[in-house]
Amino acid sequence: MTEAYEMLLQPLLSAQDIDGLPFGSVYGTVPPGTTSKRHTHHDGEAFIVLAGEAWVGLGAEERKLSRGDVCYLTPFDTHWIRNDGTEAFDIVSIYWEHAPTVAAALAERAPRTTLPSRTLVFCPPATPNGGLHLGHLSGPYVRADMLTRALRSMGREALLITGTDDHQSHVAVAARCSGTSPREISRIRAQQILDTLTAAGVELSAATVPHRDAAHTQRVNDEVARLAARQEVAESDVVTAYCAACDVSLFQGWSAGGCRVCAAEADGEICEACGIPNETRQLDQPYCTICRGPASERIERSLTIDVEALAARIRAYLDVVEMSPDIRALSNTLTAGPQGLATYRLTRHAEWGVAVSGRAGEVVDAWVDLALTYLHAARQHGGGVPDTRKMLFLGLDNTYFYVVVLPAVAILLGQEALLPDALVTNQFLHLGNAKFSTSRGHAVWAEEALTGNDADTIRAALLRRAPEGRVTSIPDHAARAQMSDVLVDAVAAWREHLVSLAASVDFTIPGTGAWTVAHREFYRYLNSIAEQLDGVLLPASFSARSYVRLLDSLLARIAEFAEAESVLRDDSAQAEEARTSEALQFLATKALAALLWPVMPQTGEELWAWLGLDGTPMRETHWSFIPSGTRCGKQLTRSGS
CATH class of the missing domain: 3.40.50.620 (HUPs)
Incomplete structure (x- = not known):
């Protein structure tokens, strides 16, 4: 058996063993007193319990299962096994991929529906x-x-x-x-x-x-008095880096030296380069940042927190908090070291800070x-x-x-x-x-x-x-220098087009007429790009860079649509199609204003108001057309000009 998902697993049968087998399977065991990794799959999965008793979690629900029980785990729902007993919990897992079920599970988890109120x-x-x-x-x-x-x-x-x-x-x-x-x-x-x-x-x-x-x-x-009353907080004699020439305790910004983990220049208590904590006296050649003199040492009587005594609860919190991959990796490094979590100073000897009642100089x-x-x-x-x-x-x-x-x-x-x-x-x-x-x-x-x-x-x-x-x-x-960005330039170009478009319809937004396939697919695109933008707002996938680049693609698509549709204005036989095209371009501007507002708030508000819309820009699950007859503005200048 091998260790995976923080339990022990042994592969059974899969399509690699039997050609055409529509499922895979593993035998697994969760040792007593342990909890498996919280994780999700895109597969459907079923557990068949062979022996033992444990809590199986799925999403916000936990149920105690025992020998003979079977459960189904839905795609993309977080699941885990918590064995609080004294015997191993043995299962067979059967898993399979079914693309329609995966698509349905994704549809049920539209990004916007997962955001809290x-x-x-x-x-x-x-x-x-x-x-x-x-x-x-x-x-x-x-x-x-x-x-x-x-x-x-x-x-x-x-x-x-x-x-x-x-x-x-x-x-x-x-x-x-x-x-x-x-x-x-x-x-x-x-x-x-x-x-x-x-x-x-x-x-x-x-x-x-x-x-x-x-x-x-x-x-x-x-609050410090409440902390000091806890058994995990003690009064301790702490060996501390010190500068006699400046008469300061050397910690944090008062000190610097070489990080013994990555060799970068680091302040006392933390290395910005690798994120690993330290004590100033543990740095390579620590010195005072005021006089640049080498650090000496002295004993300081301070309140300290036994962080290792809280390690299990800290790790339990970190297991459920949402994180981006880089902080997850660093968190694992910080909390999984063989030496445990270091004691942390609750009080410092310094003149600047909140003075601790009853503890002179701290x-x-x-x-x-x-x-x-x-x-x-x-x-x-x-x-x-x-x-x-x-x-x-x-x-x-x-x-x-x-x-x-x-x-x-x-x-x-x-x-x-x-x-x-x-x-x-x-x-x-x-x-x-x-x-x-x-x-x-x-x-x-x-x-x-x-x-x-x-x-x-x-x-x-x-x-x-x-x-x-x-x-x-x-x-x-x-x-x-004078800063610039391609998104700002693309918005400026669309502004110029809008003024021309508005003049051609006498600054009155039209209703839709006849639709073409191109119109239908452009409308579909406006709704799909909004969902894509929503997806990079979720905490674990948050990306401002991706959001801006999706706005780039939105503006490029809008501009391409407008260019391709421009011929309709001069063809009387397609007057009804031209009306739909114009309505869609105003709708695209409405969507642009709402989706742009988080990045460029002044520009988003200007576009929104120019369209005759009230309040601040609002996103919609499915974009609704601006009512026909709405008057738009006659002038639209670039933000900041």
């Missing part, structure tokens, strides 16, 4: 040690706004929540280097960050800004502070309400904090229901050959770029280059 979309708060650069925008912020707008255009409630991470060590480091206070830097930069997001068309529902929240310090201390670790801020925001905005999905956009480099530290804190506080249901990652957008970096000054600041370009153009250009599942780059000259 309410979604809280979170982005990690930005560190206010500087402004936002284009790398920040291309990562979580514009992508999260794109998703939020798309959900709203479907009539669903979607809230976008982010803010600033005021107590990060990088703020204190920036203050030390500039000769000012961390509080003053965070105050100035926080407002700059929020203003930049607004200028980029990122529409926030709420902003978590600790220095503006009078209750933040007390609330965090109350502040709450910035990432624990961030976890508590997230949990409060999720609770405040109804994260525990049924049919509310919580999605978190994050950089892959911060995976450890969101798949280990955040779940650990939530578990200790009994707030697991507030954890994200889906994690959507980004990697780095490089400027030229190196990543954008606030601390190193290698950046094109979003504020400056937005001054010389309209927000829709920047959004389209950055979403096209979104660093999803890979590192992407933007040439230095392209980022610093």
